[in-house]
Amino acid sequence: MARVIKQRPMNWVERLYIFEAIRGLWTTLKHAARGLFRYETLPTISYPEGQPEVLSGYRAKHRLMLRPDGTPRCVACGMCAAACPAHCIYIEATASDDPRIEKKVKRFDIDHLTCVFCGLCVEACPVDALRMDTKEIIFEHRTREEFVANLKTLTSWDPKDYPEDEQSQKAPGGTKNAQARAVWGMEVK
Amino acid sequence: MPSRVFRKTIVLEFSGNNMSNYYNMPKLPTENSPKVEIFVDDKPVMVPGDTNLLEALKAVGIETPHVCYHPYLPVSGNCRQCLVEQEGPRGRMLVIACYTPVAPGMKIYTPASSARVKNARKATQEFMLVNHPLDCPICDKAGECTLQENYMEAGQCESRMRPEYGKNYHGNPAHQFIDAKGQLRGGKHVDLGPRVLLDEERCVQCDRCVRFMRSIAGSEQLQLAGRADHTYITTFPGEKLDHEYDLCVTDVCPVGAMTAKYFRFQKRVWLLSHTPTISMDDSLGANIWLDYADGHIYRVMPRCNPEVNRSWLSNTSRLAFQNFDKNRLPAVELDALKAALKDGGKVALVAGGSCTIEDLAALRMLKETLGDSAELFGGTFKKVGAPDGIAMSGDPLANRAGFKLLGIPDNNLDNLVDRLRSDLVKGAPEFKVLVTVNADIFGEAGDVAAALEKIPTRIALSAFDDATAKKATLAFGIRHWSEVQGTMVNSMNILQKLNACPVCPDEKLRPAYEVLSDLAGCKFESAFDAFKKAGEYASVLAGLSYDTIKSTGKLLEGGNA
Numbered sequence: 079m080a081r082v083i084k085q086r087p088m089n090w091v092e093r094l095y096i097f098e099a100i101r102g103l104w105t106t107l108k109h110a111a112r113g114l115f116r117y118e119t120l121p122t123i124s125y126p127e128g129q130p131e132v133l134s135g136y137r138a139k140h141r142l143m144l145r146p147d148g149t150p151r152c153v154a155c156g157m158c159a160a161a162c163p164a165h166c167i168y169i170e171a172t173a174s175d176d177p178r179i180e181k182k183v184k185r186f187d188i189d190h191l192t193c194v195f196c197g198l199c200v201e202a203c204p205v206d207a208l209r210m211d212t213k214e215i216i217f218e219h220r221t222r223e224e225f226v227a228n229l230k231t232l233t234s235w236d237p238k239d240y241p242e243d244e245q246s247q248k249a250p251g252g253t254k255n256a257q258a259r260a261v262w263g264m265e266v267k
Numbered sequence: 268m269p270s271r272v273f274r275k276t277i278v279l280e281f282s283g284n285n286m287s288n289y290y291n292m293p294k295l296p297t298e299n300s301p302k303v304e305i306f307v308d309d310k311p312v313m314v315p316g317d318t319n320l321l322e323a324l325k326a327v328g329i330e331t332p333h334v335c336y337h338p339y340l341p342v343s344g345n346c347r348q349c350l351v352e353q354e355g356p357r358g359r360m361l362v363i364a365c366y367t368p369v370a371p372g373m374k375i376y377t378p379a380s381s382a383r384v385k386n387a388r389k390a391t392q393e394f395m396l397v398n399h400p401l402d403c404p405i406c407d408k409a410g411e412c413t414l415q416e417n418y419m420e421a422g423q424c425e426s427r428m429r430p431e432y433g434k435n436y437h438g439n440p441a442h443q444f445i446d447a448k449g450q451l452r453g454g455k456h457v458d459l460g461p462r463v464l465l466d467e468e469r470c471v472q473c474d475r476c477v478r479f480m481r482s483i484a485g486s487e488q489l490q491l492a493g494r495a496d497h498t499y500i501t502t503f504p505g506e507k508l509d510h511e512y513d514l515c516v517t518d519v520c521p522v523g524a525m526t527a528k529y530f531r532f533q534k535r536v537w538l539l540s541h542t543p544t545i546s547m548d549d550s551l552g553a554n555i556w557l558d559y560a561d562g563h564i565y566r567v568m569p570r571c572n573p574e575v576n577r578s579w580l581s582n583t584s585r586l587a588f589q590n591f592d593k594n595r596l597p598a599v600e601l602d603a604l605k606a607a608l609k610d611g612g613k614v615a616l617v618a619g620g621s622c623t624i625e626d627l628a629a630l631r632m633l634k635e636t637l638g639d640s641a642e643l644f645g646g647t648f649k650k651v652g653a654p655d656g657i658a659m660s661g662d663p664l665a666n667r668a669g670f671k672l673l674g675i676p677d678n679n680l681d682n683l684v685d686r687l688r689s690d691l692v693k694g695a696p697e698f699k700v701l702v703t704v705n706a707d708i709f710g711e712a713g714d715v716a717a718a719l720e721k722i723p724t725r726i727a728l729s730a731f732d733d734a735t736a737k738k739a740t741l742a743f744g745i746r747h748w749s750e751v752q753g754t755m756v757n758s759m760n761i762l763q764k765l766n767a768c769p770v771c772p773d774e775k776l777r778p779a780y781e782v783l784s785d786l787a788g789c790k791f792e793s794a795f796d797a798f799k800k801a802g803e804y805a806s807v808l809a810g811l812s813y814d815t816i817k818s819t820g821k822l823l824e825g826g827n828a
Contacts, residue, residue, distance in 0.1 A: 155404030156535045171532040173456075178446050180455055181405040181532050204404045262447055 132213040137197045139214040140188055142232040143207050144249035146258040149176075150233050151207035154183040158199035158208055166192035167199060186232060190217055191225045206245065291341040292482075293365070294318050295573065296326050303371040308380040314369060321349055321364040329377060332388065332417040334395070334521045335473035336365035339577045341482050346395070346473050348417060350387045352376035361387055378421070385421075392422035398436045398496065399522075400452075400468045408523030410536040414471065438467045438499040439492070453499075459489075460508030462528055462582065463516060465500060470524035472498045476516035483579065483657060484512045500524070512657055514586075515579050518569060527566075529586065534565045542768040543570055543818055545755055546584040547621040547748040550662035551575060551654070552757035553584050554819070557749055557768040564588045564749065564770055569658070572819045574761060576658035584658070588749070591770075594732045596744030598775035601785055607726055607741045608786060612699020614641040615683060615722065618675055619706025620664035622779065623753030623765060624808070625797035627666070627673045629783035630704060631804060636787040642698075645670050646680040648711035660758045668756035672805045672823075680708065687718040700724045703735050704779050705745075710734035728779055744776050751778040752794040754801075754816065756823060763820040764813060 091097060113120060123130055132138060143151045154171030170185035200210050212235065219225050237252035248258035296315030303316035307329065314323035321331050322338070334346035342365055349364040354374035361384070378385040395414065403409045428434075433450050436443075442454025453468040474491055477500070481487045488508050492501045502508055508516070517525045539558040546553040546567070554570035567588050569580035608614065614637055618630055634641050645664075652661030664670070670677035683698075690696040701722040709716045710733050719725075720738060727739035730747035750771040756762050784791040784800075791797045795813060802809035807823045815821070 153405050154532070156538075157404060160535070160537070173532060178444060178452075178455075180402075261449075 130215075132215060134211065136213065136215070137195045137200075137210040139190070139212045139217070140199070140208055140210050140227065140232060141212050141235045142186065142229070143209060143245060144233060146248050146250070146255055146262040148250045150183055150186070150229065151205050152183040152186060153179075153181050153205055153207070154186075155181075155204060157202040157204060161198040161202035163196060163198065164192045164194045166190075166194075183229065186229045188227045188232070189225065190227060191222060211240070211243075291343075293322065293336070293338055293342050295338055296322055303369060305369060305372065306374045308376055309374070316369050316371065318369060319365055320351065320362075320367040320369055320375065323369045324351075324364060324375075324377070330420070331364045331377075332392075332413075332421045333365055334413050334417065334471060335475060337475055337478075337519055337578075339483070339579075340475060340478045340519065342366050343474055343478060346471070347391050348388060348395070348421070350384055350391065352381050352384050359383075388421040389424055392417055393424050393427075395471055396422070397428075398434050398468075399471065400434060400436070402466075402469060402523065406469065406523035407526050407531060407536070408469075408520070412523060413521030436468050437493075437497040438470075439501065442467060458507075459502060459525075460513060462514055463508050464526050464528055464531065466524050466526065467499050469522050470500055471522055472500070473521055474500075475519040475521065476500065476525055479516055479519050480508075480510070480513075483515070484510050486510050488513075489516070511581050511583070511655070511659075512579060514582050515569070518578065518580075529589070530566045534560055539565055541568075542749075542766050544749065544765045544768065545757075545763045546580070546587070547623075547665040547755065547765070548584055548587055548663065549581075549659050550620075550665050550667050550758040551658060551660035552665060552755055552761075552763050553580050553658045554763065555580060555584065557588070557770075559768055559770050562770055564591060564768065570818075574819065574822075575757065575759065575763075579658040581655075581657070581659050590731075591747055591749055592772055595747075595772055595776075596729060596732050596736055596742050598773055598777070599741070599743045601782065603741060604726065604743055604782070605786065607724055608700060608702070612640075612724075613697055614700040614702060615698045616641055616643050617680070617683070617701065617703045617706045617708060618643070618645040618670070619704060619708070620647055620666060621705045621748045622666055622669075623748065623751065623755055624666070624669045624673065624762075624801045625751075625753045625778070625780040625791075625794050626704060626783065627669060627675050628797050628801035628804060629780040629787065629791060631673055631675060632789065632800060633783050633787040636789075643675050644679055644683045645676045645706075646678040647706075648680060648708060648713070648715070654758075662758060665757075666755045668758060668760055669754075672756055672807070673801060674804060680712075684712075684715045684718050687721055691718065691721060696721045696723075698722050700726065702726045702728065703739075704728045704783065705730070705748075707731075707733040707735045709738045728782060730776075743782065744773070745782060746771055746776050746778045750776075751780075752813075753778075753780070754798060754813075757820070760823050761820040762808070762811070762816055762823050764816050764818070 145151055154169050156169050159167040159169050166189040168187040169183060171181050172184040174180060174182040197210055200208050217225060237246050237249050240246035246252060247254040294317055296318045300315035300317050302313045304311050305314055312327050315326050321333060321336060324331055331349045333349040335343050336349060344363050344366040347363060350361045351364045352359045353362045376384060436453040438453045442457055444452055446452045455466055455468060457465040457467060459465045472491060477489045477491055480489045488502055488510060489500055491498050493499055514527050517527045538560050542557040544555060544557055546555045553576040554572040556568040556570050557564050558566045558568060567585045569576060569578050571578050616630055616634055618627060634643050647664045649663040654660045664677060667677050687696060725739045726741045726743060727736040728743045728745050729736050730745055736742035748765060749768050752767045753765045754762055780791055780797040
């Protein structure tokens with residue numbers, strides 16, 4: 079039901095307008111002074127000098143996990159590509175050199191211009207090969223081709239950047255690599 | 268005539284009584300099967316009476332999960348997956364549907380009404396999966412696997428596997444190894460032969476491949492060795508699986524145990540699209556699926572046609588696709604072709620085996636336009652072999668019956684060569700222009716090619732840059748038979764449809780019928796225009812349309828093939 083709200087008529091000070099204008103200007107000046115002298119208290123980040131904090135669950139750029147011998151864990155099953163709603167993953171498979179492993183990935187492309195960062199590929203992966211925990215959220219490249227992450231860029235991460243993650247430490251260069259390689263039972267070719 | 272002896276083996280095997288015969292070949296229902304009334308879940312239904320229960324239930328729309336049963340292989344009945352309950356003198360008993368003949372008035376209970384059947388199938392499924400590896404993500408069969416289908420229909424059990432024990436696969440001890448997780452595994456890629464790999468772990472011992480090699484291929488190269496859960500598939504010591512039909516074992520394999528080397532890890536099967544068409548390298552015209560993705564054919568699968576090739580396909584037809592996109596001729600402007608044809612003199616029009624009915628109709632129209640200054644030739648220099656009784660008639664001229672139907676000579680290439688040779692003695696050749704359509708006569712001819720070269724203007728309409736195209740003064744690229752719509756008549760006088768698979772490497776390439784009709788001055792805008800023209804030449808084709816030809820073809824009555 080419609081209801082008429084009666085507004086209080088402005089008194090003469092308000093009708094003068096100049097005092098209200100000064101009050102608004104004061105707010106502006108206050109913030110300008112804060113930006114000049116107490117910059118760190120502002121809630122905004124002065125990107126790109128300042129970088130936002132990325133929380134651990136954030137779905138950032140992908141990476142491919144590595145086995146103790148340095149080969150990607152990916153078995154090229156195509157589950158991520160099947161789950162991908164944006165069809166941005168392209169995989170080619172080939173037979174593995176390791177007699178104990180059937181299939182390995184030959185080509186793994188993720189087009190980050192098409193990717194919607196939904197994380198369904200990570201959930202679909204049956205061998206925990208694909209993760210989105212790199213905390214890399216900035217994609218800046220000169221050409222469109224460079225936005226397509228390939229097998230090389232996806233596997234070139236450093237275990238030192240993931241100190242708490244046990245699985246990452248099993249990769250070459252990690253603290254648990256020697257231990258994992260003993261279990262793996264085969265020296266790197 | 269090849270077609271007459273083609274079904275000899277089958278006729279012998281079907282000579283048994285109601286259910287089976289010496290080879291236990293299942294008797295499949297036909298349109299003429301007598302209808303009998305049986306009771307399924309206490310409801311009366313009319314089913315074909317001369318077949319097994321599994322096929323009878325299928326005929327009324329009740330699918331029964333099965334692993335070892337295959338309609339074109341002898342019944343083995345070892346998987347026990349197709350259990351149903353039958354009312355008998357001793358009460359309701361579990362029987363396997365694949366080896367139970369239909370009897371009038373029999374009472375059958377399916378999982379729809381019987382919890383016992385449901386539980387029995389579920390238990391069978393669970394047993395089958397106990398030591399089956401969790402390979403689905405890397406298995407080439409995933410997506411078209413019988414076990415996966417059965418699991419969704421009859422299984423879906425909670426896993427009762429104890430993780431501390433894991434899978435416990437036995438099998439061939441020679442191929443066992445310890446994997447990266449410290450678990451004992453079976454032979455993952457056993458090299459069975461030049462074209463087939465075996466994964467012993469995935470094998471469910473249904474023995475379909477053994478039965479195929481024994482009963483269909485007629486060369487018993489595979490065997491089950493060992494007993495109980497130690498059973499594994501193997502070849503005889505020192506021998507390999509090597510047969511013209513050995514890739515069919517990868518089709519009949521219900522799981523991913525038998526994999527074809529050429530398709531291994533190439534593409535996940537759910538990414539493939541399928542085009543139903545006809546293999547135009549043999550006059551039986553084996554029905555095939557062309558499985559393609561992103562503009563390439565990845566594999567060729569047999570398409571079941573009970574009258575023609577059943578579920579089988581020869582390696583020759585299956586692997587031919589690997590050359591379909593190689594060594595192709597580029598598209599040429601039609602004006603160049605018109606100019607070459609106008610050189611004057613008599614024209615020899617030579618049609619080759621993979622010409623469709625549409626191409627032949629266009630060729631005959633071109634001949635009629637040119638009148639007496641042209642003459643039609645057809646046939647092949649290749650040797651015509653004998654039918655093998657499976658999926659090859661041995662005749663390389665695929666559309667021979669179509670040639671006869673449209674009144675195009677199918678065996679007068681020798682006549683052309685003889686006349687050219689006699690002209691050679693006289694001096695000037697009678698023919699000034701040679702037009703070959705899908706006919707690699709220089710490649711096939713061998714020593715007689717020299718005579719053909721006496722014709723000054725040689726035009727080759729061909730998909731490939733073959734010997735004829737290399738010898739030609741003008742090589743004109745056209746579409747391959749896998750890329751055109753059309754029809755062919757096979758050696759059993761069945762009119763079959765070809766469909767265009769969208770894998771043509773160049774959109775400017777045109778089908779032969781379009782080029783030929785354009786030359787004749789009456790361009791066919793579609794394949795069906797050409798088919799209508801063929802109906803004017805052969806009355807049995809008149810009144811037909813592509814929609815009225817079934818996917819399994821149409822038997823032409825009164826043909827002279």
